[in-house]
Amino acid sequence: MNLEQVRTLDAADRLRPVRDRFVLRDGVIYLDGNSLGALPKATAPHLAEVVERQWGEDLITSWNKHGWIDWPQRIAAKLAPIVGAKPNELLIADSTTVCLFKLLAAAVAAQPGRSSILTEEANFPTDLYAAQGLATLRPDVRPRTVPREDIPSAIDQDTAVLFLTHVDYRSGLRHDMAALNETAHAMGALTLWDLSHSAGAVELELNRSGCDLAVGCGYKYLNGGPGAPAFLYVSERLQGRLQSPLSGWMGHAAPFAFAGKYEPAPDIRRFLTGTPSILALAALDAGLDTFGGVAVADLEAKSQELTRFFIEAVEDRCGSETQLASPRDPKARGSHVCFAHPQGYAVMQALIARGIVGDFRPPDLIRFGFAPLYNGYEDAWHAADALAAILSTREWDRPRFLEWQKVT
Amino acid sequence: MNLEQVRTLDAADRLRPVRDRFVLRDGVIYLDGNSLGALPKATAPHLAEVVERQWGEDLITSWNKHGWIDWPQRIAAKLAPIVGAKPNELLIADSTTVCLFKLLAAAVAAQPGRSSILTEEANFPTDLYAAQGLATLRPDVRPRTVPREDIPSAIDQDTAVLFLTHVDYRSGLRHDMAALNETAHAMGALTLWDLSHSAGAVELELNRSGCDLAVGCGYKYLNGGPGAPAFLYVSERLQGRLQSPLSGWMGHAAPFAFAGKYEPAPDIRRFLTGTPSILALAALDAGLDTFGGVAVADLEAKSQELTRFFIEAVEDRCGSETQLASPRDPKARGSHVCFAHPQGYAVMQALIARGIVGDFRPPDLIRFGFAPLYNGYEDAWHAADALAAILSTREWDRPRFLEWQKVT
Structure with missing residues (x-):
C-alpha cells in the first residue's frame, strides 16, 4: 500500500x-x-464566554442565570448516547478516583454481610488504591485481587462488588461486560466498571448489558482537557438504595435550605459532593460536543x-x-x-x-x-x-x- | 459625611x-x-495560554514541559504568606467538602479510642455532612454538635478532632483559633479548621496559632473562579502519621511506577487523590496572583x-x-x-x-x-x-x- x-x-x-x-x-x-x-476548536471560545461574560459580568447570579447549578447533570446527559445509559443515570463530578471511592463505598454499604471487593491484579493502580483506601475505613471489607482468567470463578456469595476496568490501560484487553454482569448478578454481587479507556472509543451499552455502576474519565477520549472531571453512572434501579459517604451540600435534597442534617437528593444528584469547578465543566461540555451527530x-x-x-x-x-x-x-x-x-x-x-x-x-x-x-x-x-x-x-x-x- | x-x-x-x-x-x-x-484581569489571558498553547500545542508533554504535575504544590505555595503556613504544608486539591472528608478521616484514624468529632451546631452544613458521611463508614465515631458557647467545655478526652469553621458563613462570628487549639491540644484532640470565609480576608497564622489541619475554599476571597479547587493544610509535624483514605495515584510515593500497592508520598502530596483539573488550577493560580505584594x-x-x-x-x-x-x-x-x-x-x-x-x-x-x-x-x-x-x-x-x- x-x-x-x-x-x-x-x-x-x-x-x-x-x-x-x-x-x-x-x-x-x-x-x-x-x-x-x-x-x-470550540473549547477556547466557550471558556472565554464562561469566564469573561458569565463569571466576569454576571458574577454570582450565574449560578441561576446561566444554570451553573445544573451543569453536572446537563453536561452528563450528553454522555447518554455515548455510553448507552439514560440521562438521569449520569453525573459529572470530582476526579475518577474520588468517584470510584464514592460508588465503591456506596455499593459495599448496600451489601451487608459480604466482605470482598473482587478485582483484577492488573487493574489500573488508582482503582486498586481506591479499594485499599476504603478498606482502611471498613476493616470488615477487603479487596481481593485475582488474575484476569480467574475472575468468573472467583465471584462468589462473599463478593460485595465486582470492580473492574473495562479496557486495560496497558494491553487494551476488553472484558465481556454483559457476561460478567450476569455472572456477578447470579451470585448477588454488584458491578462497578471503570470506563476510562472505553468511553468515547468503544461502543458501550450500560443499560442493556445490565451494568450497576460505572465511572469514567473526562480527559481521555472525551476531550475534556487535562484533569477534566470524571463522570459517574448509577443504574436508575439502584439510585434509591445507594448513598455516597462523601455527603456534601451539592448532593443534599435541598442544598439551599442549609439544613444541619444530610438528606440525600432523591435522584442521581445524591452522588454530588462539593461545588464543582464550572471552568472544568465548561471545557468538558465543549469536549462532549465533539461527539455531536456521531x-x-x-x-x-x-x-x-x-x-x-x-x-x-x-x-x-x-x-x-x-x-x-x-x-x-x-x-x-x-x-x-x-x-x-x-x-x-x-x-x-x-x-x-x-x-x-x-x-x-x-x-x-x-x-x-x-x-x-x-x-x-x-x-x-x-x-x-x-x-x-x-x-x-x-x-x-x-x-x-x-x-x-x-x-x- | x-x-x-x-x-x-x-x-x-x-x-x-x-x-x-x-x-x-x-x-x-x-x-x-x-x-x-x-x-x-489576568485570568482570561492565563487560561487562554494554558488551553491554546499548553494543552493545544504541547498536549500530553505539558505534564512535564509546563510542570502540570507540580501545580497542586506550586500554586498552593502562593498561599503560604496568606494563611501563615510553610509552603510544604499546603496543597490545592478537590473540592472543600472532599478535602474536609479526607482530613477528618485521617485525623480520626490517628486518634484510636476517641470517638467524637466535636463541632458546632451552626457550622456550615457541608462540614456537618462531611462528618455525618464519615460516621456511616466509621460507626465507632460520631459527630457531636454543641452550641458555640459550649465548645471549650465540651472538649474532652473522647474528642478525636475539634472541627470548626473559623468565620461563620452567616453571622461572620470569628473563633479564637489559638485559644481553641490550645484547649484542644491540652485534651489530646486534633483541630481541623474550615477557612472558607477567612482565607484572603482576615489575618491567619496557622503555624503560630498551633493549627493541626485546615481546609479552605478557592472561589471566595481567593478569586479562583466558580467552584475553584480547595486548599488543604497539614502541619509538617503531622504529615508523617496522617493518611487519607481517599488514596489515589496522584498521592502515591511513585505515581508513575504503577505499583499495585498504595504507598503514600512522604510529604504533603500524600493528600492528593486523582488527577486535578489543570484549567481549574490555572484560574486559581491567577486568582492567588491578585495577592502579589499585599x-x-x-x-x-x-x-x-x-x-x-x-x-x-x-x-x-x-x-x-x-x-x-x-x-x-x-x-x-x-x-x-x-x-x-x-x-x-x-x-x-x-x-x-x-x-x-x-x-x-x-x-x-x-x-x-x-x-x-x-x-x-x-x-x-x-x-x-x-x-x-x-x-x-x-x-x-x-x-x-x-x-x-x-x-x-
Missing part, C-alpha cells in the same frame, strides 16, 4: 469531517488521545479498522523487531494498542522527537491510542513508518538524539 | 491600586466576593475599617428598620456582615435590581461581603444608601419591581 491509497481510506471515512473540530498541529501525529484528548457504532467501527490497519502496518514494516502486546482481535480490546520492545522508553522518546506522540508504560510497552474522532489512516501509516525507521537504525543510540533528550 | 469625603478615604487606601487587577463592571457594586470572588495585615486592617464604615453607614441611614446580625467588634468577625430583616429575601432582590449585589441567607439575613482587594468605601456608601432607600419606600412591593422579579 502506498500513501495515496492510504489517503483514499481517509477520504472514505465517514468520521473524517469530525477531525476539523480539533486543533491539530502540523508536524505532529498525536496518538495519545487515550491519555489526554486533543483540544477541540453514532457510537461508527466510533467503534473506526477504532477497530484503524487499530487493525496500524498493527498490520507495524508488523509489515518492523517484522520481529517489536511484538504486539495487545489482542489481535479488535473486538477483544479497546482503541489503543501496545507493542513490546526492550528499549521501549527510548524508542518512544525517538518517536516523540519525530513528532509521533504516543507514550511508554513500564516495563517495556510503547502505547499508541487511536481517537476515532480525529485520528486517521495516514496518521497510523506515518507512525508505523517512523517506528520502522527508528528500530532499523537504532536511532535512540545516536549522539544527536541523546543530546536532544538531555535538553527536553 | 458626603461622597467627596468618602472618596478621600478610598484615595488614601494603600490597597486601592490592587482594585485595578479585577474586572469590575460599571453600574455594579459587588459585595458577594465572599461567595464568588470577582474575575481577575501584606496580610493590610488585608485585615482594610476589612475591619470597611465593614465598620458600612455598619455605621447603614445604621445611620436605616435606623431601626434593620438590625445588625454580626458582631460590632471587627476583631470578633470576618469580612462580611449580615443585617436581619423580615423581608430579607425581597430586600436583597431589590438591591440586586439596583446593581448592589450581596446575597440572602435564610431565614432573614441580608449578607454583604467586603473583599479587601477590590471593595472600597464608596461601594459601602452607595450600598448603605440604596438599602436605606429600599427600606424607606418598601421598593420590593412596587408593581414595577414585582414585574422585574418575574422576568429574571
Whole structure:
C-alpha cells in the first residue's frame, strides 16, 4: 500500500469531517488521545464566554442565570448516547478516583454481610488504591485481587462488588461486560466498571448489558482537557438504595435550605459532593460536543479498522523487531494498542522527537491510542513508518538524539 | 459625611491600586466576593495560554514541559504568606467538602479510642455532612454538635478532632483559633479548621496559632473562579502519621511506577487523590496572583475599617428598620456582615435590581461581603444608601419591581 491509497481510506471515512473540530498541529501525529484528548476548536471560545461574560459580568447570579447549578447533570446527559445509559443515570463530578471511592463505598454499604471487593491484579493502580483506601475505613471489607482468567470463578456469595476496568490501560484487553454482569448478578454481587479507556472509543451499552455502576474519565477520549472531571453512572434501579459517604451540600435534597442534617437528593444528584469547578465543566461540555451527530457504532467501527490497519502496518514494516502486546482481535480490546520492545522508553522518546506522540508504560510497552474522532489512516501509516525507521537504525543510540533528550 | 469625603478615604487606601487587577463592571457594586470572588484581569489571558498553547500545542508533554504535575504544590505555595503556613504544608486539591472528608478521616484514624468529632451546631452544613458521611463508614465515631458557647467545655478526652469553621458563613462570628487549639491540644484532640470565609480576608497564622489541619475554599476571597479547587493544610509535624483514605495515584510515593500497592508520598502530596483539573488550577493560580505584594495585615486592617464604615453607614441611614446580625467588634468577625430583616429575601432582590449585589441567607439575613482587594468605601456608601432607600419606600412591593422579579 502506498500513501495515496492510504489517503483514499481517509477520504472514505465517514468520521473524517469530525477531525476539523480539533486543533491539530502540523508536524505532529498525536496518538495519545487515550491519555489526554486533543483540544477541540470550540473549547477556547466557550471558556472565554464562561469566564469573561458569565463569571466576569454576571458574577454570582450565574449560578441561576446561566444554570451553573445544573451543569453536572446537563453536561452528563450528553454522555447518554455515548455510553448507552439514560440521562438521569449520569453525573459529572470530582476526579475518577474520588468517584470510584464514592460508588465503591456506596455499593459495599448496600451489601451487608459480604466482605470482598473482587478485582483484577492488573487493574489500573488508582482503582486498586481506591479499594485499599476504603478498606482502611471498613476493616470488615477487603479487596481481593485475582488474575484476569480467574475472575468468573472467583465471584462468589462473599463478593460485595465486582470492580473492574473495562479496557486495560496497558494491553487494551476488553472484558465481556454483559457476561460478567450476569455472572456477578447470579451470585448477588454488584458491578462497578471503570470506563476510562472505553468511553468515547468503544461502543458501550450500560443499560442493556445490565451494568450497576460505572465511572469514567473526562480527559481521555472525551476531550475534556487535562484533569477534566470524571463522570459517574448509577443504574436508575439502584439510585434509591445507594448513598455516597462523601455527603456534601451539592448532593443534599435541598442544598439551599442549609439544613444541619444530610438528606440525600432523591435522584442521581445524591452522588454530588462539593461545588464543582464550572471552568472544568465548561471545557468538558465543549469536549462532549465533539461527539455531536456521531453514532457510537461508527466510533467503534473506526477504532477497530484503524487499530487493525496500524498493527498490520507495524508488523509489515518492523517484522520481529517489536511484538504486539495487545489482542489481535479488535473486538477483544479497546482503541489503543501496545507493542513490546526492550528499549521501549527510548524508542518512544525517538518517536516523540519525530513528532509521533504516543507514550511508554513500564516495563517495556510503547502505547499508541487511536481517537476515532480525529485520528486517521495516514496518521497510523506515518507512525508505523517512523517506528520502522527508528528500530532499523537504532536511532535512540545516536549522539544527536541523546543530546536532544538531555535538553527536553 | 458626603461622597467627596468618602472618596478621600478610598484615595488614601494603600490597597486601592490592587482594585485595578479585577474586572469590575460599571453600574455594579459587588459585595458577594465572599461567595464568588470577582474575575481577575489576568485570568482570561492565563487560561487562554494554558488551553491554546499548553494543552493545544504541547498536549500530553505539558505534564512535564509546563510542570502540570507540580501545580497542586506550586500554586498552593502562593498561599503560604496568606494563611501563615510553610509552603510544604499546603496543597490545592478537590473540592472543600472532599478535602474536609479526607482530613477528618485521617485525623480520626490517628486518634484510636476517641470517638467524637466535636463541632458546632451552626457550622456550615457541608462540614456537618462531611462528618455525618464519615460516621456511616466509621460507626465507632460520631459527630457531636454543641452550641458555640459550649465548645471549650465540651472538649474532652473522647474528642478525636475539634472541627470548626473559623468565620461563620452567616453571622461572620470569628473563633479564637489559638485559644481553641490550645484547649484542644491540652485534651489530646486534633483541630481541623474550615477557612472558607477567612482565607484572603482576615489575618491567619496557622503555624503560630498551633493549627493541626485546615481546609479552605478557592472561589471566595481567593478569586479562583466558580467552584475553584480547595486548599488543604497539614502541619509538617503531622504529615508523617496522617493518611487519607481517599488514596489515589496522584498521592502515591511513585505515581508513575504503577505499583499495585498504595504507598503514600512522604510529604504533603500524600493528600492528593486523582488527577486535578489543570484549567481549574490555572484560574486559581491567577486568582492567588491578585495577592502579589499585599501584606496580610493590610488585608485585615482594610476589612475591619470597611465593614465598620458600612455598619455605621447603614445604621445611620436605616435606623431601626434593620438590625445588625454580626458582631460590632471587627476583631470578633470576618469580612462580611449580615443585617436581619423580615423581608430579607425581597430586600436583597431589590438591591440586586439596583446593581448592589450581596446575597440572602435564610431565614432573614441580608449578607454583604467586603473583599479587601477590590471593595472600597464608596461601594459601602452607595450600598448603605440604596438599602436605606429600599427600606424607606418598601421598593420590593412596587408593581414595577414585582414585574422585574418575574422576568429574571
